[in-house]
Amino acid sequence: MANAKAVDVPPSPGSVKTGTGGNPWLVLLAVSLGVIMVMLDGTVVGIANPSIQVDLKASLSDLQWVTSGYLLALAVFLITAGKLGDLFGHKRVFLIGVGGFALSSVGIGFSAELADVIPGVTPVGALIGLRVLQGLFGALLQPAALALLRTAFPGEKLNQAMGAWGAIIGLSSAAGPIVGGVLVERASWETVFFINAPVGVVALVMGIFLIKDSRAQTMARIDWLGVVLLSGAMFSLVWTIIKAPEWGWGDSTTLTFVAVFVVLIAAFIIWQSVAQRIGRQPLVPLSLFRNVSISIGTLLMMMVAFAMFGAMFFLGFFFQGVHGLSPLEAGLRMLPMSAGMIFASPLAGMALGRFGPKITMATGLLVTAFSMFLMSRLSIDASFIESGIPFLLLAFGMSPVFVGATEIIVGNAPVQLTGVAGGVQQSAMQVGGALGTAILGAVMAAEISSTLPGHLGPAAQAIPAAQLAGLEKAAAFGAAPPGVAQPIVDAVHQSFMDGMSVAFLVSTVIAVLTAALTLFVKAGRKTENQPVHVG
Template sequence: MADAKTVAAPPPPDPGTSSRQGHPWLTLLSVSLGVIMVMLDGTVVAIANPVIAQDLKASLADLQWVTSGYLLALAVFLITAGKLGDLFGHKRIFLVGVAGFALTSLAIGLSSSVGMLIGLRVLQGLFGALLQPAALALLRVAFPGERLKMAMGAWGGIIGLSSAAGPIVGGLLVEHVSWQSVFFINVPVGVVAMAMGLWVLSESRAQTLSKVDWLGVVLLSGAMFALVWAIIKAPDWGWGDPLTIGFLAAAVLIGAVFVWWQARVAEPLLPLSLFSNASVSIGTGLMMLVAFSMFGAMFFLTFFFQGVHGLTPLESGLRMLPMSAGMIVASPLAAVLIGKLGTKITIAGGMLVTALAMFLMSRLSLDAAFMDSGIPFVLLAFGLSPVFVGATEIIVGNAPEDLSGVAGGIQQSAMQVGGALGTAILGAIVSARVADVYPGHWADAKLPPLPAEQVDGLKELATFGGAPSAQMMPGVPEQVVQGIAGVSHLSFLDGMHLGFLVSTGVAVLAAVLALFVKAGRKSEDGPIHMG
């Protein structure tokens, strides 16, 4: 095993260097503009998918790749991208990410085939991975010590604002302009982010690192790819399928080799000593659990609003507005509460509020009005914000400044993996529940028997909140079709309720885990342990 080496942290920059370069709040605004592109892109693509399918003659599998290709590239490359920022400069990597994301967005809007679209989405994910950890690392340097909490609070508010605007802007653009416009909108945002970044950001990089651990990059990328790919494909293959088990086993095996190599190389891609800080490890687990709970549960609300209630994409976005808009207020408030009450109490309290919101979601009825979902959404905003703010500050704030890019990559990777796990696992739970209760609802409705293959297709449709129309079932009386629609909606609701109850339990588990964390580093002059 290579000897561990400890080096002194670099001295803080001269406060008299520039009034704008490195200015904390201008830095926050600058990096937020870049990340807003990624947030908008994440919310508007789902809204554009139906129109993309019609325009490019894309199949359901093609549309899954439009999302999965981006997710894979993002999740696989995040930690490596953070390391590149530590080595070559966070400002430089951030600006490369912004420019690349904007240019690939432009190319996506000009795509003439679904294959071209998927390839560009993968490239877009790589550039998105470059800019996100770099943004957090730049904030880590601009807001040292206790001031990082304030930055994370404001950061969360800006993210909440872009999340709130995403479904509304995306719905308006798709309905009144074109699906291409949801990608073109990234171009002017990217131009402004580039200009401001060049003017405002000051360069920061590690003083103690000199090279890239390329074998570590290959091993980590392979492990992350196998893990995320297994999660993405498990709903189609089945969790017990040999392919799913094989990819999960490959992720474990390659991951074990990666850990072995990191313990021996002089300048590891991901120093294992980073996780000797219990708060970094627990903060990473918290980020995964909250992403599991939130993204997994929110995935089904889209089907509930559009499939069961028959709302348009824009109307669905408006239904979710209380949560996204609430985060604009809740995130800065969370930073204040963390400063007054401490990290563990605030995060634990936030997760308990999140658990309450999830439980209320599990009680939604078929005819749920705006306020029935609006109140839990507001609770979610005030429950999740302390966790996002606090867990990010815990991970990035407890890491040495020389590893701030890697820490940002860990935070983002935890969110991506947790969200993918939540969507896949809760999807399997909901699907199994729908299949289990469907025959009972069918019998209660006193519907005539249908061929087994046709019933299986109806169950699959019900898993996504869908119901058959008269055109889908020629020769079947209208009254029977309506009865089947009622059975499908009731079955989906039972599945969604169970999904939210599982999310409630995950949120309670995260609340307990939060009691073991500590706040971020308050001193910037401590030693840095490198391996």
């Protein structure tokens, strides 16, 4: 860029060495255990949802909030959490996040028992509330983990570390349905959360002994006004995305929340500029986004999460509702993605180092688009091979984008702002996931409502409006109410397939359009003791 500039960021002893005598790979192992809990929980719920619905008598809206409440808490608090790590030490914030996440996970497993002792709280209400708390602690540990990696690895090895990091994150996300299927089928849905307790204990012990703390020594205070404005803006945005399908996109309530978001985000941007001019430490230095690569990397992270979370949400209902598979069988159908992630992410790291981000990420997005198109063509009786090929392609398509966007955002940020950059990166992922689940869900619901009467045929005229609305709601899960005739079951299944097809076609178009953005990114300078490119 014409106005690019370099800022010298000499590494301090505490910011580039670890408590392991200089071995950064042990730091990677320690922080990965904490983040594995978060990533597993991001996808495992899709497999557990049918069991949760039966056990807690949850509605469709309740199940949406089990996922959306978690994503909402992550999205609102991630950037703030990154700033806390910069100020008070990334190790301390990481350990608090790990411990809180494990404890809230145990609480989720006891949701029914907690509802018995807390007046006015239902079991599903307790579950949703604890999922929000779980998301807040997850927000603490994720940006701190990325910042610890950035300070642990020498510049020339950061790309390799990001490749390994991407493999761990991707495998954890993809393994969620399989792990969840085994635990739900062999034990109960509560165990998918109880398992976080031993993992959290191991992560805490390793973190205490293996990680040496680092922080941005020049940061002096928290920009509390910035925290309030940004958190309020992100809350309004994500809340609107989640609730608009229920309210209606043109409803006055939806438009009010959109207006609140616009006002708050404008006030935040103005305040950040003012704070920097008067010598205050802004929550998010806007200079980060003067670097086009950081801005585009943030958008790319949103888009790949849009596709990933959308795929996980719909395919769980497809396998268990339409196909009638067990939780374990449904998880095994997603095995090609798990296996693909093992190889795809390290290869993506190497490809980024050899070919650069433009070619590598553009190729990944085009592969992602092709896999989404294949998913849009799935039939009701799709075999393991027919569903497995798109999953395998999706693993090889998403990995270059995930690894590349992470490297671009964190690698282009100055070392003293790695916590903030990590928060931006992770927040973009959660907002993208909420967008994918909400927008594709709205597209799918509209298509189901449009096509179900046609699939029912003349019988639709004899079905009462309330019962037809109930069929539409059931079709969103891919399962007809018990006791209905087989032709109605077939119509419900076919309308679900129509909705899923349109949703994946929308993802296909988005992936193709996003590929063009990769032509404008460049890798950050990651050589140790050299200036960091910040735009």
